[in-house]
Amino acid sequence: MSGASDAPDLQRSNRWRELREGTYGGLFAACALASVLTTVAIVLTLFVDASSFFAEYSIVEFLTGYDWSARNGVFGVVPLVFGTLVVTLTSALVALPIGTLTAIYLSEYATPRMRSILKPMLEILAGVPTVVYGYFALVYVTPLLRATLFPSISTFNALSASLMVGIMIIPMVSSISEDAMSSVPDDLRQAGYGLGATKYEVSTGIVVPAAVSGIASSYILAISRAIGETMIVVVAMGAQARLPPVREGLFGLPFLHPGDVLLEPGQTMTVAMVQIGQSDLTGGTLAYDSLFAIGLTLFVITLVMNILSDIIAERYREEY
Known part of the structure; x- marks a missing residue:
């Protein structure tokens, strides 16, 4: 009967390999x-320079002000946040349903050959420079x-x-969602088919949840x-920080x-940052x-x- 000392040494000692x-x-x-360290440096830079701004300008006025004009010393961020939310929510209404339906098709309906063609074509959208999207919106979409x-x-x-922002983020939605759907075990699909479910019912009632x-x-x-x-x-929306007029409806x-919001120019937070950075405002000033x-x-x-994304992922994550 062999002892423990007779077990083969599977980890050979090799100084060069170590x-x-x-x-x-x-x-x-x-x-x-x-x-x-790069992330920490960026965050510290933002905090240090922003703290010097808030030392001279009230943070309450910054967060609640309705006017923005860096040259005139008015720094109400509400119009910039509003413009950012308008672009974000409208683009989400375009990208989320189209991206999700595309992911369902690629995961559940498309043949391997069709998937090998469509998925790279979708990923090409993610590689198009965003300035091209902007000029396309300005030259073609707006006139149309x-x-x-x-x-x-x-x-x-x-x-x-x-x-255009919605079209740009479609590949992100479709690609990640398709990967999540493809990771669902086939046993769940086969169980649904065994109970008499159709492909649509399996896709929407089993795979998506x-x-x-x-x-x-x-x-x-x-x-x-x-x-x-x-x-x-920057290219398609303009650089005019504004809030739309509030109208009076039924019962006051x-x-x-929507026309006052979507059909008029506006300004987002990123556009305001670009505008300040490209202006002749010098460093150390309040406007800068x-x-x-x-x-x-x-x-x-x-x-x-x-x-929020991490919380949702952890809350509803399924382990197979």
Whole structure:
């Protein structure tokens, strides 16, 4: 009867290999540390420069003010946040349903050959420079909307910019959602078919609920991408910080007319940052420091969106 000492040594000692593996591990750790330090440096820069701005300008007035004019010393961020939300929500109305339905088709209905053709074509959309989307919206989409549906639409408007942002983030929604649906075990599908369910019922009643955590994460990530979009809205939406007029409806109830919101120019937080950075405002001035205050606000919004994505993913994640 052999003892424990007779067991074969599967881990041979090799100093050169140990040195090589240690070098690889150190290189990977250095890359991870560099990414963490870069993120920390960006956040600290935003906090330091934004704190100098808030030392001279009230944070309450910044967060609640309805007027924005950096040159005139008026820094109410509400019009910028409003413009950002308009573009984000409108683009989400375009991208989320189209991206989800595309993912269902690629995962459940498309043949392997069709999937191998369509998925790379969708991913090409993600590789198109965003400035191209912006000029396409300005040169083609806006004139088309003016000639067909909205004759009074402005040259720079939120609608065409939002449509292009929505098209841009479709690949993010469809790709991540399709991966989540493809990871659902076939046993669940076969169980549905065994109970007499149709392909549509299996797709919508079994696969989509089972992949809801990945689908929800794709939504949050796509919306976060839309919030931070710059070039499309710079070219197609304009750079006029404004709030639409509040109209009076039935029984005196106030409301915002969609035409006043979507068919007119506006300004997002990213566009305001570009405008300040490209102006002749010098560093150290209050107007220049407002750039970092906007950046910090945008950072907090996207951070909350990402935290929400992680919470949803953990809450509804299924393990198979």
